[in-house]
Structure formats: structure tokens, C-alpha cells
Amino acid sequence: MTDPETLLRSMFQAAVDAALPDKVISDFLPARPEGRLVVVGAGKASAAMARAFEQAWDGPLSGLVVTRYDHAVPCESIEIVEAAHPVPDAAGADAARRMLEIADSLGDGDVMVALISGGGSSLLTAPCAGVSLADKQALNRALLASGASIDEMNCVRKHVSAVKGGRLAAAAFPAACHTLVISDVPGDDPADIASGPTVGDETTLAQAREIVARYAMVLPQSVIAALNDPANESPAPDDPRLSRASTQIIAAPQASLLAAARVAEAAGIALLILGDALEGEARVVGKVMAGIAASCTQHGQPIRPPCVLISGGETTVTLPKGAAGRGGRNVEFLMGFAAANPGVWAIACDTDGVDGAAEVAGAILRPDTPLDTLAAAMADYDGHGFFEAVGGQVVTGPTLTNVNDFRAILIL
Structure with missing residues (x-):
């Protein structure tokens, strides 16, 4: 199989390319x-x-x-x-x-x-x-x-x-x-x-x-x-x-998800598109997705590994008073996911290349991503600071398109 990180990055790039004007x-x-x-x-x-x-x-x-x-x-x-x-x-x-x-x-x-x-x-x-x-x-x-x-x-x-x-x-x-x-x-x-x-x-x-x-x-x-x-x-x-x-x-987002799905299919990975319009608080959606991924691992449902779960949409981040971190809804999603189900590959990026106000598209979560500072980063809503420190940031520069967020969870 293709290297997991290469596969996830290729899927994200296919989603972006499908929406180029x-x-x-x-x-x-x-x-x-x-x-x-x-x-x-x-x-x-x-x-x-x-x-x-x-x-x-x-x-x-x-x-x-x-x-x-x-x-x-x-x-x-x-x-x-x-x-x-x-x-x-x-x-x-x-x-x-x-x-x-x-x-x-x-x-x-x-x-x-x-x-x-x-x-x-x-x-x-x-x-x-x-x-x-x-x-x-x-x-x-x-x-x-x-x-x-x-x-x-x-x-x-x-x-x-x-x-x-x-x-x-x-x-x-x-x-x-x-x-x-x-x-x-x-x-x-x-x-x-x-x-x-x-x-x-x-x-x-x-x-x-x-x-x-x-x-x-x-x-x-x-x-x-x-x-x-x-x-x-x-x-x-x-x-x-x-x-x-x-x-x-x-x-539109669905066409980009389908383009990413074709990359996974070509690599021989089973896939499930969970939807192109998922909304909710980013870290809560991450926790929900972690539960779905755990069900795949433990029960083979809704799909048996090796597999990839693909989704799009636009989550939200509610900043509490005094939050000082550099957050974005995609890195917030990944932190919520990692807190509930560590040890799984995942990518979450904005297709425009900018997650929140940072010039970073999002990040990749690896099975060996260090999580020692995760709780502190979540308390500060500092997703970009967290992934900058532990590695995994996805930096594309302006992609010159925008079909919202792309997320893929790779379960091996």
C-alpha cells in the first residue's frame, strides 16, 4: 500500500484540484x-x-x-x-x-x-x-x-x-x-x-x-x-x-470528496463517505468521528479496516473568553479526535489553504504523534501551536479555490 501520509496528502490534493476554477x-x-x-x-x-x-x-x-x-x-x-x-x-x-x-x-x-x-x-x-x-x-x-x-x-x-x-x-x-x-x-x-x-x-x-x-x-x-x-x-x-x-x-464539496475517494480506491483502500455537509463544534465532531473509527476497528462497522472515512462540511469553534491560542476548525477537529482515539491516521484541512486565520491548511495526525501537550493545547485552543510543535502541519499556500473542509481518517 502507498505510504499512509502520502496517501492522505494525495487525497487532499485531489479534492483541491477537482475544484480549481x-x-x-x-x-x-x-x-x-x-x-x-x-x-x-x-x-x-x-x-x-x-x-x-x-x-x-x-x-x-x-x-x-x-x-x-x-x-x-x-x-x-x-x-x-x-x-x-x-x-x-x-x-x-x-x-x-x-x-x-x-x-x-x-x-x-x-x-x-x-x-x-x-x-x-x-x-x-x-x-x-x-x-x-x-x-x-x-x-x-x-x-x-x-x-x-x-x-x-x-x-x-x-x-x-x-x-x-x-x-x-x-x-x-x-x-x-x-x-x-x-x-x-x-x-x-x-x-x-x-x-x-x-x-x-x-x-x-x-x-x-x-x-x-x-x-x-x-x-x-x-x-x-x-x-x-x-x-x-x-x-x-x-x-x-x-x-x-x-x-x-x-x-462543490461532494465532487471534491469523490475525487479524493478515487485516489483511495486506486490505492486499494475501502472507503466510506460520511457526508459533505457535517457541522457542529469542531472538537465535538472530532470526538464523534473517533467513536466511528473505534467501531470500525473493534466491530468492522460501518466498514471493515483497512479503510478510510471521508467527510466535508464546516464545523465551528466557540472561543471562550481569554483563549490565547492559534486555532482553526480543522486542527480543533484533529485535537478532539486524538483525545478520544489516539493512534489513528487522520488529515483535516481547509481546501482554501487557510485554517482559521493562520496561513496553514490544517494538519495530519499520525499514530505516533506525541500527545503530552494535547490537553494544554486544547485548553488554550492552540491547535496550530500544537501541530507546529509536534509536526504534521499541512502548508499549501493559497490554493485559489474553496470548497470547505476536507477530512479523511485512515484505519489500518
Whole structure:
């Protein structure tokens, strides 16, 4: 059999490669419009998507996309702007304002192509009236530390925004809006990817207020006021301004899991895909997965070793007050797994190459990974510090795509 670490790394790389924009975007080009074609976009993969679209398109175009710092790639006709993630900055706010102006300049017969991927919620930030960028940054920090799921965070974000929740497509009307999406959310709902700037919103201000209350978030007064202002209700799916908007998902987590599965099959390893949309507290999900792995070892159920359990999705990390470590949901998952079932091979990485705020994709857990400092690292939520010390970090640099987390547990 292939060396276990090589196998796990190859599976992760196959998952990333399956979602690269230049592999998929040419199958989803719109018809040539009567008028102008303008490209806008936001997300960690948006610059690579822009380059792939530009190379596949055989007509004139112009545009502007915003991506994370160090994720830009050169384009000829589409301007690439870099901005901050996961907490927005002035560069992202300026790019969002300019995109709204571009959308507003379009008319009947024009087409706006929106290239959207994960990370766009922070990168494409245009606070609603009365909310400053500093207050929007405070909101993002509170959301990230709250333990709220991605759809809950996006519900709140949409109702404090001038661009999210369908508002970008509404600004382009009566021009058509053709959105191409790389999904990084459980369930692949386009309304949740980058907070759906071109997709009608089924959530409400009341729901956003309930989420804030349930997680006891402490927010700036301007944000609280915005969530109580009926003017900030976002466009619903049946809003007439969205009647010329369409959305296609061009890459999604399940396709990447299947690509990784083919690598395992080629190596002669039995496999079981547990799902592409697993959610929950990262270390708790790790503990649950450890129990499944133990059942495989002890009972041959749900699959007999040698085997690999594959999953995707997006877990969450709820940071307690005073936590000082460098964490990320993938290394949190691995620490939870190791605490419950040491001695098993496992990999957990974010397909965008960034786990949490660290420039590290994730890590590999080996059967001989030293666990003497694991309890202390878990107490400090310091997963990256732990794997940096014991070895096993997976560092890819920006992958220029994002279909969320990839996890594989190898039981020999």
C-alpha cells in the first residue's frame, strides 16, 4: 500500500484540484449579450475564477473582483483588488462600493457575471446606512467568536449590508445577472455562499435579531439599530429586481470528496463517505468521528479496516473568553479526535489553504504523534501551536479555490 501520509496528502490534493476554477468554469459560460458583459466577484477563489473566465470568454469584457490578500492572479481586462479576511477592511469596503456603482450603471441588454466563492462575506463589505466600517468589523469579530453556524452568521451579515442578500443583483436590474459559484457551505445553498450578494434572501430581520440574542453577542449600538430598522430587510427571492438573475454552482464539496475517494480506491483502500455537509463544534465532531473509527476497528462497522472515512462540511469553534491560542476548525477537529482515539491516521484541512486565520491548511495526525501537550493545547485552543510543535502541519499556500473542509481518517 502507498505510504499512509502520502496517501492522505494525495487525497487532499485531489479534492483541491477537482475544484480549481480553470478545470470547471468553461462549461458554464453565458450566451454573448447584446450589450456589455461586466464581471464582478468576491471570495478567496474569485481572482482565479476571473482569470479562468477571461481565458474562456471570446468577446469583450471588463470587471472588478475582490479577493483575499496574497490570492490575486493577473488578468488582462478584469481588475483584481485584494482585501482582508476574515475581518473586513477599507479595501474591501471600497471594492464593494465600486461594484455597486458598476451594477447600477448597467441597463437592459447588458449582462453582469458574478464570480462568487467562500470568503466573499468578509471581502465584499458595504455597511448599510448608519453603520461604520469599524462597527462592521466589530460585528464580524463577534460572529466569528460566537459559535454560530455559517448560515446564522450570514443571516446577520445580510441585514447590516448594502450589498449582500441579493442587493448586488438588484442594483444591476434591468440587466441580467449570471452568477457562477464555488460552494463552501454545507448544503450548497447559493444564498449562504458569501452571504448571497446576487441571491434573494429568505431570512428576516427578526431572525437576525434572534440569532444575536441566542448567542448573547455584544454588538455596537449602530448594528443593533440597523437590525431594528425595517429599511434593512433584504430582497426576497420573488423580488422583481431579481427576475433576471440566475445562479449555477460550478464546484462543490461532494465532487471534491469523490475525487479524493478515487485516489483511495486506486490505492486499494475501502472507503466510506460520511457526508459533505457535517457541522457542529469542531472538537465535538472530532470526538464523534473517533467513536466511528473505534467501531470500525473493534466491530468492522460501518466498514471493515483497512479503510478510510471521508467527510466535508464546516464545523465551528466557540472561543471562550481569554483563549490565547492559534486555532482553526480543522486542527480543533484533529485535537478532539486524538483525545478520544489516539493512534489513528487522520488529515483535516481547509481546501482554501487557510485554517482559521493562520496561513496553514490544517494538519495530519499520525499514530505516533506525541500527545503530552494535547490537553494544554486544547485548553488554550492552540491547535496550530500544537501541530507546529509536534509536526504534521499541512502548508499549501493559497490554493485559489474553496470548497470547505476536507477530512479523511485512515484505519489500518
